Amino acid sequence: MSQTIFDNIRIVLCQTSHPGNIGSAARAMKTMGFQHLYLVQPDKFPNPQASALAAGADDVLDSAIVTQTLSEALVGCAFAIGMSARKRYLSHETVNAREAAVQANTYAASQPVALVFGTEMSGLTNAELDCCQLLAMIPANPEYSSLNLAMAVQLVCYELRMTALEGKLDAPAGEVLATNDELERFYVHLEETLLQIGYLNPNAPKKLFERMRRLYSRARLEKEEVNLLRGVLTLTKEPRKHTKY
Amino acid sequence: MSQTIFDNIRIVLCQTSHPGNIGSAARAMKTMGFQHLYLVQPDKFPNPQASALAAGADDVLDSAIVTQTLSEALVGCAFAIGMSARKRYLSHETVNAREAAVQANTYAASQPVALVFGTEMSGLTNAELDCCQLLAMIPANPEYSSLNLAMAVQLVCYELRMTALEGKLDAPAGEVLATNDELERFYVHLEETLLQIGYLNPNAPKKLFERMRRLYSRARLEKEEVNLLRGVLTLTKEPRKHTKY
Numbered sequence: 001m002s003q004t005i006f007d008n009i010r011i012v013l014c015q016t017s018h019p020g021n022i023g024s025a026a027r028a029m030k031t032m033g034f035q036h037l038y039l040v041q042p043d044k045f046p047n048p049q050a051s052a053l054a055a056g057a058d059d060v061l062d063s064a065i066v067t068q069t070l071s072e073a074l075v076g077c078a079f080a081i082g083m084s085a086r087k088r089y090l091s092h093e094t095v096n097a098r099e100a101a102v103q104a105n106t107y108a109a110s111q112p113v114a115l116v117f118g119t120e121m122s123g124l125t126n127a128e129l130d131c132c133q134l135l136a137m138i139p140a141n142p143e144y145s146s147l148n149l150a151m152a153v154q155l156v157c158y159e160l161r162m163t164a165l166e167g168k169l170d171a172p173a174g175e176v177l178a179t180n181d182e183l184e185r186f187y188v189h190l191e192e193t194l195l196q197i198g199y200l201n202p203n204a205p206k207k208l209f210e211r212m213r214r215l216y217s218r219a220r221l222e223k224e225e226v227n228l229l230r231g232v233l234t235l236t237k238e239p240r241k242h243t244k245y
Numbered sequence: 246m247s248q249t250i251f252d253n254i255r256i257v258l259c260q261t262s263h264p265g266n267i268g269s270a271a272r273a274m275k276t277m278g279f280q281h282l283y284l285v286q287p288d289k290f291p292n293p294q295a296s297a298l299a300a301g302a303d304d305v306l307d308s309a310i311v312t313q314t315l316s317e318a319l320v321g322c323a324f325a326i327g328m329s330a331r332k333r334y335l336s337h338e339t340v341n342a343r344e345a346a347v348q349a350n351t352y353a354a355s356q357p358v359a360l361v362f363g364t365e366m367s368g369l370t371n372a373e374l375d376c377c378q379l380l381a382m383i384p385a386n387p388e389y390s391s392l393n394l395a396m397a398v399q400l401v402c403y404e405l406r407m408t409a410l411e412g413k414l415d416a417p418a419g420e421v422l423a424t425n426d427e428l429e430r431f432y433v434h435l436e437e438t439l440l441q442i443g444y445l446n447p448n449a450p451k452k453l454f455e456r457m458r459r460l461y462s463r464a465r466l467e468k469e470e471v472n473l474l475r476g477v478l479t480l481t482k483e484p485r486k487h488t489k490y
Contacts, residue, residue: 028396033386056391093465098407138403139410141278146301151273151399158383158400162343165384197480211473219464228456235442236481 005164008108010036011153012073012080012116014128019044021120023053023061024150030057032157037064038073038114070116070131071184078111078177079104079220082124082132083152085145092135093218100136101159111177115156120149130210131180133217178226186226187213193233250409253353255281256398257318257325257361259373264289266365268298268306269395275302277402282309283318283359315361315376323356324349327369327377328397330390338379345381346404360401365394423471431471432458438478 011029016022022045026037037060039045045066054061067073074080081100082092095103104113116132118124129135138155140147147155178186191209194200200208221229256274261267267290271282282305284290290311299306312318319325326345340348349358361377363369374380383400385392392400423431436454439445445453466474 024393027391027393030389031385031392031396056389096407139406140276141406144275144301146272147276148269148272148300151276151396154396154399155403158403161384161386194477197477199477199480208473211470215464215466215470215473219460221460225456225460228453228460232439232442232444235444 004110005105005108005160006033006035008110008112009034009104009160010038010073010077010112010114011157012038012040012070012114013042013149013153014040014070014117014124015042015119016045016149017043017120018149019047019050020053021149022047022064023050023055023057024148025117025153026050026054026060026064027057028150028154029157030060032154032161034157034160035060035063037061039064039066040070040073041068042066070128071180074114074116074131074180076112077114077180079107079134080114080116080132080180081134081136082116082129083118083156084129084135084137085123085140085147085152086137092129092132092214094135094137097136097138097156097159098163100134101156101163103134104160105163107177115160117149117152126210130213130217133220175222176224178221178223182223182226183217183221186216186221186230189230189233190216193236197236249355250350250353250405251278251280253355253357254279254349254405255283255318255322255357255359256402257283257285257315257359258287258394258398259285259315259362259369260287260364261290261394262288262365263394264292264295265298266394267292267309268295268300268302269393270362270398271295271299271305271309272302273395273399274402275305277399277406279402279405280305280308282306284309284311285315285318286313287311315373319359319361319376321357322359324352324379325359325361325377326379326381327361327374328363328401329374329380329382330368330385330392330397340379340381342381342383342401342404343408345379346401346408348379349405350408360405362394362397421468423466423468427468427471428462428466431461431466431475434475434478435461438481442481 011034013022013025022039022042029037050061051058081104107113116124118128138147138152190212195202195205256279258267258270267287274282295306296303326349352358361369363373383392383397435457440447440450
């Protein structure tokens with residue numbers, strides 16, 4: 001087991017309603033050896049109920065980072081996995097929590113990785129999912145899949161720990177993944193270009209563009225590949241001086 | 246998956262102090278498809294706090310069987326696994342929760358099997374352990390192994406379910422992947438376009454282009470996505486009638 005893996009994993013909770021769940025999640029994280037907690041717009045935090053349920057894991061709460069957006073919580077992350085209780089439309093790659101843990105650990109050997117959880121009531125929004133490169137589900141009872149948020153955090157952290165302890169991960173591939181903020185800048189560049197060449201409808205650019213985002217998100221772009229693609233975009237946008245017309 | 250396995254597994258909680266934990270455990274069981282709960286001398290049961298935390302799993306609470314001794318709760322069971330947070334002396338065979346789930350499922354295919362949990366404070370007594378054929382541990386953080394009782398039930402039921410399901414998710418959403426020949430036609434189109442916009446060096450186009458191919462190949466493109474991307478390429482190549490120059 002490498003301590004690096006544990007240090008490189010962050011748990012991100014989006015818009016959690018109940019502070020008790022934040023405390024229980026912190027406790028769940030610590031029992032499995034994880035400590036980096038990010039809270040995107042929590043309803044109530046800090047909060048005595050969170051502290052009470054954290055039991056001896058108040059250090060995790062004390063060092064939790066609160067952000068206004070998911071993107072902020074993902075800064076520096078090379079790979080983000082969105083947790084979902086249900087199937088989503090569209091073409092997100094979906095795996096179970098065990099497979100997600102294997103993939104997370106592989107990347108976390110060298111770069112920060114995030115596991116992202118949505119609200120208690122409705123999970124992650126589509127916009128939040130679009131910040132993730134992989135979607136993971138916990139295989140629950142289809143007739144009653146009402147898994148408590150902290151329970152879901154517990155299961156995912158357990159799978160991460162089991163995978164890390166099994167130590168049978170391949171050596172990480174040499175490639176360096178692009179960070180979330182590099183990806184976001186690429187998406188902005190891509191959208192501008194697609195508007196400029198008349199591919200996206202300026203009145204309704206979102207739907208088609210979201211498909212493009214997802215496609216690139218599935219590819220898990222490396223740093224260098226983002227640069228290659230942005231090179232293409234730059235040439236696409238430039239007026240072509242040599243075009244014969 | 247055989248429903249028999251789910252029917253043949255019982256969760257046994259010994260002398261639970263907090264009724265809330267009983268409710269949360271019932272919810273955890275139901276999310277993983279289990280329903281047979283046995284309570285050995287619970288401190289307070291039935292109890293409103295148990296019902297509140299069971300959320301929609303009150304059917305599990307309603308059908309819970311309360312006994313005075315662990316032996317009574319194990320009547321009819323072929324195999325009992327005691328859960329422990331720490332190493333025990335003596336010569337109990339000890340496995341991790343995953344291995345315990347494999348063994349439980351093997352027996353549960355034909356006979357009732359019990360997973361036995363001790364009190365919140367001190368776990369199972371030695372006398373209770375002696376009613377079990379196997380001892381199982383959840384590999385937790387050695388510096389903070391304070392796993393909540395309901396969390397432990399959740400993890401064990403999850404492992405049982407994963408083993409029973411062999412970790413399978415439902416069939417993936419209906420996306421249709423592009424065929425190899427569709428991909429090849431896309432790559433030809435892409436290479437032409439990249440040459441035309443001056444991105445690839447016409448004297449040595451291969452090296453850079455191979456990286457682009459690999460990137461798209463990792464995305465496992467769907468049919469429709471290939472069409473989207475070729476739409477972009479077509480617009481990129483066309484002389485831009487509206488460009489101001």
